[in-house]
Amino acid sequence: MNIIDGKEIALSLRSKIADEIKTFDRPPGLAVILVGEDPASAVYVRNKELACKKAGFFSDKIIKSENITEEQLLEEVERLNHNPHIDGILVQLPLPSHINSNKVIEHISPLKDVDGFHSENIGKLMQNKSHLRPCTPKGVMTILESIDCKIEGMNCVVIGASNIVGRPMAMELLNARGTVTICNSRTKDIAEKVRKADIVVVGVGIPKMVKGDWIKEGAVVIDVGINRLEDGSLVGDADFDAIKDIAGAITPVPGGVGPMTIATLLENTLIAYKQNL
Numbered sequence: 001m002n003i004i005d006g007k008e009i010a011l012s013l014r015s016k017i018a019d020e021i022k023t024f025d026r027p028p029g030l031a032v033i034l035v036g037e038d039p040a041s042a043v044y045v046r047n048k049e050l051a052c053k054k055a056g057f058f059s060d061k062i063i064k065s066e067n068i069t070e071e072q073l074l075e076e077v078e079r080l081n082h083n084p085h086i087d088g089i090l091v092q093l094p095l096p097s098h099i100n101s102n103k104v105i106e107h108i109s110p111l112k113d114v115d116g117f118h119s120e121n122i123g124k125l126m127q128n129k130s131h132l133r134p135c136t137p138k139g140v141m142t143i144l145e146s147i148d149c150k151i152e153g154m155n156c157v158v159i160g161a162s163n164i165v166g167r168p169m170a171m172e173l174l175n176a177r178g179t180v181t182i183c184n185s186r187t188k189d190i191a192e193k194v195r196k197a198d199i200v201v202v203g204v205g206i207p208k209m210v211k212g213d214w215i216k217e218g219a220v221v222i223d224v225g226i227n228r229l230e231d232g233s234l235v236g237d238a239d240f241d242a243i244k245d246i247a248g249a250i251t252p253v254p255g256g257v258g259p260m261t262i263a264t265l266l267e268n269t270l271i272a273y274k275q276n277l
């Protein structure tokens with residue numbers, strides 16, 4: 001079977017975490033801040049809250065009006081930085097345009113930065129001594145490990161250079177001794193680069209961008225994209241139907257990387273809890 005069951009891998013990680021925290025005096029606590037009413041963000045935040053509750057974590061969902069000022073949001077983060085029941089703080093992105101997201105992220109204590117977006121944590125990732133690592137790329141590494149995918153010496157192509165996915169993903173693969181090529185929207189002959197890849201990770205937000213004839217026989221394809229089409233269906237950034245019979249393994253959308261991101265958020269909250277004891 002070459003279709004990777006991300007849900008199954010995520011469930012097994014979640015149940016391992018739930019078992020571990022049963023022995024704790026107090027549950028790990030995660031605060032998620034949602035600003036405004038972006039419907040996709042509201043769904044992601046709800047799923048994060050549900051996963052927390054199911055695992056036995058303390059979950060604090062903080063909803064703020066989109067009119068909140070940057071200063072008020074920074075004050076909220078500051079309160080959470082000092083709250084002893086909260087081990088992890090996540091501010092759902094994107095934020096309204098009048099708020100400087102970077103300033104907010106930098107205000108989160110690096111010890112509670114379960115998204116791994118603070119410059120201190122990103123710096124540690126670059127030096128391969130990281131503690132809190134961005135959830136989606138870390139979740140992809142767990143997927144690759146669970147299918148026994150060899151990374152050392154392999155040609156890895158990352159499509160997309162965002163702070164949330166592409167850049168930390170490339171660093172994760174480099175840390176695992178892959179040979180990494182990062183493609184962005186200006187890359188020439190992207191299909192040629194992908195054809196040389198043993199491992200392809202795509203996260204750009206363009207439905208079915210990666211075509212079947214870009215993929216080398218047996219390559220592992222990890223699709224981080226979640227795009228909603230006009231008919232309401234969800235598709236990834238890779239053309240799943242065209243690729244599935246060529247790839248050695250591929251993650252579906254939905255049911256691939258998405259569930260792993262949430263399970264990894266719990267894993268990071270547990271790491272933060274332990275380091276804050």
Ligand code: GUN
Binds near residue numbers: 090091093094115136
């Ligand atoms: N928006 C989309 N993905 C993410 C994520 O991983 N973390 C946060 N905070 N916001 C997001």
